[in-house]
Amino acid sequence: MNLQNNQKKKLYLIAGEPSGDLLGSRLMKAMKAKYGNEVLFYGVGGETMEAEGLKSLFDISDLAVMGLAEVIPSIPKILGLIKQTVKNIEEIKPDVVITIDSWSFSSRIHKALRKKKLGIPQVHYVAPQVWAWKKKRARTMYKYIDLLLTLFPYEPKYFTPYNLQAEFVGHPVIESPVVHANAEEFRKKYNINPKERVVTVLPGSRKTEVSKLLPTFLETIKKLKAEEKDLFFVIPTVKTVANQVKEMVKQSGEKILVVETQNDRYGAFRASSTAIAASGTVALELAICDVPHIIAYKVSPLTALLAKKFLKIQFVNLSNILLGREIVPELLQERCVPASICSYIKPFLNKEGEWYDRQMEGFKKVREILGQGEHTPSENAAEIIWNLINPRKE
DSSP: OOOOGGGSEEEEEEEOSHHHHHHHHHHHHHHHHHHGGGEEEEEEOOHHHHHTTOOOSSOGGGGOOOSHHHHGGGHHHHHHHHHHHHHHHHHHOOSEEEEESOHHHHHHHHHHHHHHTOOOOEEEESOOOTTTSOTTHHHHGGGTOSEEEESSTTSGGGTGGGTOEEEEOOOGGGGOGGGGOOHHHHHHHTTOOTTOEEEEEEOOSSHHHHHHHHHHHHHHHHHHHHHSSSEEEEEEOOTTTHHHHHHHHHHHTOOOEEEOSHHHHHHHHHHEEEEEEOSSTHHHHHHHTTOOEEEEEOOOHHHHHHHHHHOOOSOSSHHHHHHTSOOSOEEEGGGOSHHHHHHHHHHHHTTOSHHHHHHHHHHHHHHHHHSOSSSOHHHHHHHHHHHHHSOOOO
């Protein structure tokens, strides 16, 4: 059915950071595949959503901050972007507003929209981690959104008792192009010697993460080069921090390949003997590729103090959380130092040691948990959202 523009369903999507942008782009792709001629997209997103046809209201790198101490100076700017977004939604009058991850930002959009009583269905994609902290948040979310789409099967139970429709759609990592990436093509493209072992280094996608983690990672690279032969280092980065990463690498004087495309990112993963990563979804992508890795992360002392007080979880790495045991070493705060990182990475380079065996066995179970379902997570999400704005007539 080919509808005129005024009959098409208008979807307003909001993604506040690169991981949400990737999720949003896959949702758009699934929507176009299933309802192509019947949907129009508006909203806020990054480069992958723009590649699917979204004209973003503003650059999402303005939102790429994390941690209380880091966020405070950016509050006036973020409040201005919230106001701008709500005004844009009022003008467009979409059939549904879908926020993706970044609940701190997204919740303010939803609260502002509810106050205006526009009658637009409001959806949030990716449940805030109430099982980790702020469990009381689950009791009030129904006031601001009509539907919550979750990535993990254990999440709906935290929200449905409080009058919020919550649907498990699956984790998007299982539809990542990383599963089709080719190690040999990547090696050939960058003329990497077959004897060289590739180490991928991932310092995060936020400016604050990069500024805190990359100096430590660069020192680690220097130390590893001094202790091991035939290593080739790659840093895959994203648009929001690419210039910052390249400048810091240049200042270090170390020979490191910095890549910016998704194909190169996933090619590097496939070619890697091991990886050093900031916490986040990237750890699941490494897991499904069977790349042994460690998670290293640090935040400001104030943010760390608050996290210690309020976080109710044993682990921060998603593989560890899913399995309920530590298979990926978590080097946090004072443990996030070159000597500790090297002590784990060196055995991984040679595919040996207790941690290596633990990861290879654990990653199989992680893939089983994430890989269930007849349709992809994005297809499931697209169908649920479509049914929300096109209720079936009995």
